[in-house]
Amino acid sequence: MSDSTDSKSQAEQMPPGGKYRVRVIRDKCIGAGPCSAVAPSVFELDEENKAVVISQNELDDLKLLAAQSCPVSAIVVEDIETGEQVWPKS
Template sequence: MSDSQWRLEVDRHTCISSGMCAGIAPDHFELEGDGSHPLADVVDQDESVIDAAESCPVEAIKVFAVANGDLVAPKD
C-alpha cells in the first residue's frame, strides 16, 4: 500500500441505492439489491471515485487516504 491509494467505504444503512456511484465510477462501485458496495476496499487514486462520493445524495460513500486515514471525500 502506498500514498497513492484510497480506502472506500459505503454505509449500507445510509445508502438509498440511487445508483449515482455506479454510474459515475462503474470500475469502483456496483449496485446490488440492498445498496451499493465498492468492488475493492483499496483502490489507486481515481478522480471518478471522488466524483462518486461527492455526488451521493445521502453521503453514504467515504473515501480515506490509506497512508494516514484522512477523509478525502466527501468534503464539506
C-alpha cells in the same frame, strides 16, 4: 543509477488504486445509483439495491467524484496512508 529511482513518479510508489480508499455506509445508502454510473468499476448495486465496493483499483479522482455524486453522502473516501477522511468533509 539512483537518478532513475529519484525520477520515478509518485504514482509508481502508490499502492494499486491510488492513495484513496472508498467505503459505503450501508445504512445511509438509498440505492440512488449515481456512484455506480460514475465509477462502474468501483461500485455496484447488490440485490438489496445497496452500493458495494467491487474494486479500489481506479483513479483517485474518479473515486472522489463518485463519492461526491452520492446524494446522501454514503460514500466515505479515506487517505490510505494518513487515515484522513477526504470526503465527506466534516
